[in-house]
Each structure stands twice: as structure tokens, then as C-alpha cells.
Amino acid sequence: MTGPEPFGARLRRAMDERGPLCVGIDPHASLLAEWGLSDDVTGLERFSRTVVEAVADRVAVLKPQSAFFERFGSRGVAVLETTVREAREAGALVVMDAKRGDIGSTMAAYAESFLHRDAPLFSDALTVSPYLGYGSLSPAVALARETGTGLFVLALTSNPEGGEVQHAIRADGRTVGATVLGHLAVENAGEEPLGSFGAVVGATLGDLSSYDLDMGGPILAPGIGAQGATAADLPAVFGGAVRNVVPNVSRGVLRHGPDAVALRDAAERFAEEVRAAVASV
Numbered sequence: 029m030t031g032p033e034p035f036g037a038r039l040r041r042a043m044d045e046r047g048p049l050c051v052g053i054d055p056h057a058s059l060l061a062e063w064g065l066s067d068d069v070t071g072l073e074r075f076s077r078t079v080v081e082a083v084a085d086r087v088a089v090l091k092p093q094s095a096f097f098e099r100f101g102s103r104g105v106a107v108l109e110t111t112v113r114e115a116r117e118a119g120a121l122v123v124m125d126a127k128r129g130d131i132g133s134t135m136a137a138y139a140e141s142f143l144h145r146d147a148p149l150f151s152d153a154l155t156v157s158p159y160l161g162y163g164s165l166s167p168a169v170a171l172a173r174e175t176g177t178g179l180f181v182l183a184l185t186s187n188p189e190g191g192e193v194q195h196a197i198r199a200d201g202r203t204v205g206a207t208v209l210g211h212l213a214v215e216n217a218g219e220e221p222l223g224s225f226g227a228v229v230g231a232t233l234g235d236l237s238s239y240d241l242d243m244g245g246p247i248l249a250p251g252i253g254a255q256g257a258t259a260a261d262l263p264a265v266f267g268g269a270v271r272n273v274v275p276n277v278s279r280g281v282l283r284h285g286p287d288a289v290a291l292r293d294a295a296e297r298f299a300e301e302v303r304a305a306v307a308s309v
């Protein structure tokens with residue numbers, strides 16, 4: 029093989045070896061308070077390091093939510109850099125949840141910020157928004173191919189408001205969300221065992237049988253835990269595509285902190301529930 033191993037192949041292996049689970053690092057102010065931490069950079073740093081030390085050596089994916097770090101300005105971003113580096117060093121893949129999206133020329137700079145090997149925030153994958161037109165993501169697709177990283181493109185989000193955009197029907201009769209999934213199928217064509225260009229599809233959405241979720245790439249599925257979905261819902265929501273689903277749980281795990289053993293146990297319970305749900309299909 030020439031070049032770095034693609035993200036999709038690395039993710040497939042991590043999911044098979046560690047179980048298909050993504051734990052979110054979302055340092056909400058309310059969680060900092062529950063953990064007895066101050067709502068400042070010191071609290072942020074302690075929170076993030078505790079999560080990384082508790083689970084990064086065992087879960088497939090960690091997903092820091094950039095917003096909760098950006099809240100503290102440049103010092104918060106410095107904590108995010110350390111969090112990403114330490115999580116990767118411990119063996120987890122890192123999906124940066126920054127949901128970037130802009131015109132192509134600016135998108136190129138966003139891609140450099142997260143997917144260039146020399147970037148301080150270099151991550152294994154980045155969440156992006158296709159709602160400036162899927163083609164605006166081309167610079168990120170190109171850089172991800174070059175650096176062996178991946179993208180998770182917002183297709184059908186977990187929040188109830190998403191439907192007004194994503195279920196909207198285009199002139200060709202397809203929904204906007206289905207169109208995004210169609211673009212991803214093209215990106216992933218021929219990639220084995222899994223493409224590097226994933227979709228974000230909420231686990232909260234109920235029956236999605238009208239959508240072709242089998243687009244050759246991974247599906248990042250937020251919504252389990254605090255948003256009300258459960259691992260047992262996954263087969264009904266994702267059907268045969270469930271094998272490629274990486275469910276995300278943030279608050280559902282984090283509320284068990286600050287005790288590292290309790291965090292680890294919670295992550296392992298979710299991973300086991302997901303494994304059982306996938307095996308039932």
C-alpha cells in the first residue's frame with residue numbers, strides 16, 4: 029500500500045477490536061459543576077484528561093466537542109490540542125466534532141486546521157456540514173484522501189429541527205439528506221473494508237427505511253443516552269447498515285464521572301449493549 033492507511037480501514041479495525049462505540053468529550057458547564065470542577069480552563073483540563081485516561085485505551089473513538097473548548101478562547105483550544113494528542117497516543121481514534129462548512133476556498137483552510145499532519149489539532153476525522161453545497165467540501169475530501177483521515181458529513185442529524193432542511197424534497201424528488209448520502213456513496217465506491225467518508229445520522233430518528241444508508245462508509249450516530257435513544261434501537265433505525273454504525277454517547281457516559289472506574293464501566297456497558305444490538309441483526 030502506498031501512503032497512509034485510510035481512516036475507514038483504521039476505523040473498521042478499531043470497531044472490531046474495541047467494539048463500535050464513540051465516547052464524546054463534552055465538558056458542559058453543568059458537568060464541570062457535577063464533577064466538582066471550576067468552570068474555567070483548569071476545570072476543563074482536569075475533565076478532559078480524566079476522560080482520556082479513563083477510556084482512551086479501550087474505546088474505538090473519542091469525539092471532543094470543540095464548542096466546549098472554544099468557549100474558553102485560546103487557552104481552551106490549547107487544552108483541546110492536548111486532549112487530541114493524548115487520546116491518539118493512548119490508541120483511540122479522534123473525531124473532531126467541529127462541524128465546519130464554508131465556501132471551498134475557506135473550507136480548504138478548515139481542512140488544513142484539522143486534517144493536515146502538522147496541524148496542532150490534527151485528528152483522525154472531522155465533522156463537516158454540507159449545507160453550503162456538497163461540492164464545497166471538496167478541499168476537505170482531497171486532503172482527507174492525502175492524509176489518511178476521514179470526514180463525517182451531517183446527513184440526518186439527531187435534533188428535531190434538522191428535518192426541515194434534511195427531509196426537504198428537491199426538484200428531482202429526492203430529499204436533501206438522501207442526496208448527501210448519495211454523494212458519500214460515490215466517495216466511498218470501491219473502498220474496502222470501509223470507506224473514509226461517513227455520515228452523521230441520529231440514532232433518535234426512528235424508521236429510516238426510506239433512506240439508503242448503505243453508502244460504503246461509517247455512520248456516526250449521536251443520540252444515545254441524554255437524547256433518549258438506546259443501543260437496542262439501533263437495528264430498527266439502521267437496518268442492515270448497523271454494522272457500519274459508530275454510536276456516540278457523551279453525557280450518558282460523562283455523568284458517571286469524575287470517578288475513572290465508573291466512567292470506564294459506563295463506556296464498557298454501552299459498548300457491550302451496542303455489540304449485542306449489532307449481533308442481533
Ligand SMILES: O=c1ccn([C@@H]2O[C@H](COP(=O)(O)O)[C@@H](O)[C@H]2O)c(=O)[nH]1
Nearest residue numbers: 052093185186187250254255277278279
Ligand atoms: O446530529 C448530531 C450531530 C452531532 N451531535 C453531537 O453529539 C454529541 C451528543 O451528545 P449527548 O450528550 O450524547 O447528547 C454532542 O456533542 C452533539 O453536539 C448530535 O448530538 N447530533
